[in-house]
Amino acid sequence: MDYINSLENNTIKKIKKLKIKKYREEEQLFIAEGRKFLDFEFVPEMLIFHEDYAITDEIQKKIDRFQCRKIKVSDKVFSQLTSQENSQGVIVIYPMKKGDLNILNDNIVVLDKIGDPGNLGTIIRVADAGGFKDILLTKGSVDCWNEKVVRSSMGSILNMNIIYLEEEKLISFLKEKGYKMEVTALDKTSIEYTEMSLSEKNAIIFGSEGNGVSQRFLEVSDEKLIIPIYGIAESLNVAMACGIILYKTREILGAKN
Template structure:
């Protein structure tokens, strides 16, 4: 393992830059923080440990699984790199996950301008748990490699095929490939999610937290879907709504 004790070190500077989307996209790398990520098999490009963590009994065997470069840094440097108040002393730098439009399965999640990174990470986790493999985000949505999105996904980001597309190109693709669009929206003709009628190929669309789905997405919907509110709450968080609807879709698929 290498020991670094200078904030002017090029690797330290690079990691700090990866906190910005433009540098993540430029380098094709992203940051994940926390010891849980040492349990996943996805190979990082770099592991950074706060000095002393490398000697902990339950950490060393996990580090031995990975062939990548490993750095040890002092507390001062680690504080410059961490995004968490109570950090566990482990930061990993990963290459972007592979993504492809060629391997889309028959049931897809579409996120239309979702902006909150925590919501995105949770939806990735829920989608993975419900057996979905594909998420398409319209361009303008939050970056999937935002540190909060990665952390909220709890490793499910490594299991999903996640693609960004322009909305017009996405709608054209879905039509050409014969997907039925189930769009979540509060419209007069919206049906309760329990009444969805699935076809062989289906897309479930969730909109942004503040504005819902776009006009173009709404106009392209084959059916609009709602979750009924029985109490006094105005609405449901998009991540929570995705969990309710995606598990219902999974139940309908099994029938």
């Protein structure tokens, strides 16, 4: 295992650049941080450990599975790479997974200009937990390879098929492939989410935190859904709303089968 103590090292400079979307896209690599990533089978490009991180026999077995570069770095170098105040001392560099429209399942999640990385990461996690493997986002949404998104997804991002499309291309694709569009919206014509009527193919569509779905999605929706509020809260966090509706979707689909 290599040891690096210099901030001027080319490898360290390359890793630091991955904190910026432009360079992530150029290199097709992203940063994941935390011990849990050593448990996944997804093959990394590089493993980085803080110099004080103890490589036990158990950890050694985990990292021996991967034929990739493995390095230890000094405290001053690691402090420039980590994005966490209380880091566990493990950083993994992964190749980006390319999304594929040709392998979509019959029930998918669509996100319209989601801006908060924590929300996107949580949505990825809850979608994965609910058995949804495909997430389509309109361009203008936060980058799913952002470190905060990756961290909030708790590794679920490695299981997902994630694709970005321009709004009109996304809508045209959903129509062409016969997806029923279930749009979450605060609209006078909205029905309670418990009353949604699902088809053989369904796209469950959620809007941005501040603005909701676009007018265009409202126009093309087959059904508009709302989660009733019984207390004094004005609204629900989009990730929370996503979890409620996706699990109800799973329940309805299960009852149909």
